[in-house]
Amino acid sequence: MRVDYKEDADLDVANLRDGWLPVAQQWLAAAIEARIPEPNAMVLATVDADGRPASRTVLCKGLDARGVVFYTNYDSDKGTHLRRTPYASVTFPWIGIERQLTIRGTVSTVSTEATAAYFASRPRGSQLGAWASQQSRPVASREELEQALVKMTERFDGQDVPVPPNWGGFRIEPETVEFWQGRTSRLHNRIRLTIPTQQVERLQP
Structure with a gap:
């Protein structure tokens, strides 16, 4: 299965003269x-305690000069990986427009x-779900x-749902940013x- 990509305005090193953020x-x-469905979806890659890679899709909830932000349960596999090895890679797979950002x-x-x-900005159901799920842990059924979820709905009935103590955001501060077209x-x-060096270079595909 192969698709030949269409031609549009070529990406060039000159496009990054003002940094990576404007193009991103x-x-x-x-x-x-x-x-594109879930345009803020990105594939997050981490490594486990044995140095073996693990990847999954998360949602970008912040993109600025400081990097990329997403939120999760800190006790999840990805949270555990990132506390042990605080380095990661994310790729936005915008296949529908024939682009990727890593x-x-x-x-x-x-x-x-x-x-x-x-x-506080999340739907109430998502807030309750963050309390109900022990993310990445086995469940019988x-x-x-x-x-x-029913128990958490009853627990917080009639009150605001607080942030779970083991839940929060991670920020990936860019060291390298690659655009693919x-x-x-x-x-x-x-x-x-x-x-760190502000070096911009074209790579062979």
């Missing part, structure tokens, strides 16, 4: 405009204030999981910015 924001806006860098937790503000004959455009 433009590409995210293009993905939203193209109505950001790699060090990881830190966001402030409790930022976590609280974001948690779907019914047991649903019953845990599909091209004909598999001669794709790959442009990488290395933040």
